Amino acid sequence: MRVLIVEGNTMAAKQLQRFFAGQNHRGEVAESGEDALELLRHYEFDVAVLSLSLPDMYGSRVIRRIRSARVTIPVMALSYRLQSGLSVDAFAAGADDVVDERVDRTELLARMHALVRRNRGHSQSTLSRGPLTLDLDRHEVTANGNIVSLTSKEFELLQLLMLRKNMVLTKETILEQLYGGMDEPEAKIVDVFVCKVRKKLARAGLDNVVGTVWGRGYTVRDIGRDSGQTSTVPYVPLPAEPAGRTHVFA
Secondary structure (H helix, E strand, O other): OEEEEEOOOHHHHHHHHHHHHHOOOEEEEEOOHHHHHHHHHHOOOOEEEEEOEOOOOEHHHHHHHHHHOOOOOOEEEEEHHHOHHHHHHHHHHOOOEEEEOOOOHHHHHHHHHHHHHHHOOOOOOEEEEOOEEEEOOOOEEEEOOEEEOOOHHHHHHHHHHHHOOOEEEOHHHHHHHHHOOOOOOOOHHHHHHHHHHHHHHHHOOOOOOEEEEOOOEEEEOOEOOOOOOEOOOOOEEOOOOOOOOOOOOO
16 A cells, blocks of 8 residues: 655654555655655555644645545644644535544554545445455455465555456556556566466466457456356456656646
């Protein structure tokens, strides 16, 4: 998961970044509202964790500009002692949640995950396709009742494909989603991740979960619970996403 951390306090920003890294999440820091808007113009994030006290503008103004540009990223606002005026302004501007900036990090992470799930249309913390289950909170994969150990990028890849079941994702689209346009390796790394995921799921008794559409990309198909095999379904191609965002912030 890619997190945009909008925090003017350098020490607090680094602490959040280290915490998210320890949870296998990539945190990108913006030290001002304008920096945050600039990053959102060009890169894709899963969620923004935004301080309402920024050096160049009120956090609520940043949120309002994000929403006016029709950017649907979930926004969690951090308020000192939940100051009522700032909290109300943040919600009115379009924040999805407002919490005390001193909140326990475990609760912060749980709230953040909940926002991302709702934004993606999933209220539950798990994704299931037949005998394959992904626990989004624990980053745990279960296949036929067996725990499958995946790296962070392998998990993100499988999660992305399962969220878009029966759609074909190009390598470029997958690469953009995994790295957000920042420090991207060559596209062939996607083939490496897919190969490793396939082998690990196959050892757990699930073959051909990730299908290849030659010349197009990869997809996750419906999985039969009884047989443990994937079923044949029509493919719905998904166009490649652009390398950068083109949102205009007022």
